[in-house]
Structure formats: structure tokens, C-alpha cells
Amino acid sequence: MFRGWGFLLGEIWVLIALAALIGLLIGWLIWGRPSPVADAGEVDRLRRERDACQARARDEAARIAHLEAALAEARAAAAGAPLAQDTGGQAETPPASAAPAPAPEPAAESVGTRPAALAAPRNGQPDDLKRIKGIGPKLEQLCNRLGFWHFDQIANWTDDEIAWVDANLEAFKGRVTRDNWVAQARALARENG
Numbered sequence: 001m002f003r004g005w006g007f008l009l010g011e012i013w014v015l016i017a018l019a020a021l022i023g024l025l026i027g028w029l030i031w032g033r034p035s036p037v038a039d040a041g042e043v044d045r046l047r048r049e050r051d052a053c054q055a056r057a058r059d060e061a062a063r064i065a066h067l068e069a070a071l072a073e074a075r076a077a078a079a080g081a082p083l084a085q086d087t088g089g090q091a092e093t094p095p096a097s098a099a100p101a102p103a104p105e106p107a108a109e110s111v112g113t114r115p116a117a118l119a120a121p122r123n124g125q126p127d128d129l130k131r132i133k134g135i136g137p138k139l140e141q142l143c144n145r146l147g148f149w150h151f152d153q154i155a156n157w158t159d160d161e162i163a164w165v166d167a168n169l170e171a172f173k174g175r176v177t178r179d180n181w182v183a184q185a186r187a188l189a190r191e192n193g
Helices: 005-032 040-078 106-110 137-146 151-155 159-167 181-192
Strands: none
Touching: 040 137, 151 181
């Protein structure tokens, strides 16, 4: 009864090995093939999405800068340092519940030497001080209130005068030195002739 089994057992092992090879080949075809490279349309779509994300990031950065400027303005107002606002020619009145403004720091007046100031811009035409890095609309208005209207005024400040201005910039103390206004003003004064 067991005499023909040797051939059958050998045949079964061959069939098992053949089935294993076929299974491996089918598995490789289904799961082992490298994924196809994204087509050009997919690449373009991803680039558009990236560009849209970068544009949103720039918008958010501009919004954050605007909010930080508003926060600095609010802090200055809370500290009793009124900053002029563009309200269409109407004066803005503080709310009735606002806390009384603290007295200005006496130390700021005693630091350095006050630079020569003008009551109004020469020929009625002030320079656009916002061209100096670090000066925005509010800081330009503060500089104008202090009597600084032109690049050549800032360009001629001495170290003592820089110290005085830095100490008297209310909520923006130290900006003259940090942003190197004098060097920038010299370059802009040369441009203006």
C-alpha cells in the first residue's frame, strides 16, 4: 500500500514550492511595486496649495504686525502718552473711564541734550520719515510732535542728542539706537539732495 507514495510525496513538495513561488510573485505585484510618480497635474496642485499657504502666512504676519502696533499704541495711551491718530480731521477724545495719566518721567528730560527742533516743517513739506526702518506712522507723528520733520535733522544728531531722543520716545524708547536712524537718515538726506 505505501509503495507508490515516494513519488507522490516528491510531487507534493514540488507543487507546494510552485504554489509558494506563485504566491510570492502575486504578492510582489500587488504590494511590492514602487508607487507611481505623481503626475504633472498633481505636482501643480501641490505647488498651488503651497503658494496659497505661503500667502496666508504673509497675510497673518501682516495682521500680527498691525495688532502689535495697535497694542503699542494702547500701551502708550494707557501710560498717558497720547499718540495722534488719523481720524479724518476730528480729535479723538479718550473714554470717560480712562485712568488718569501718570506724570512724565523726569529722568527722560535729564538724559542727553535735546536736538534742535522745528515748530513746523520747512516750506510746509515734511520728509517722509517712515522711509527710515523702524519708523511707522505713529512714531513719525511722535517725531513731528517733538519737532523732527526732516532727514537732515536726524542725520546731524550727536550721541548726546540720540540719548535724549531715545529717552523721550515714550513707548518706543531705544529705537533710534536699535534701528540706527542716524545712518539711515544721512543716506536719505543725500538722496533728497
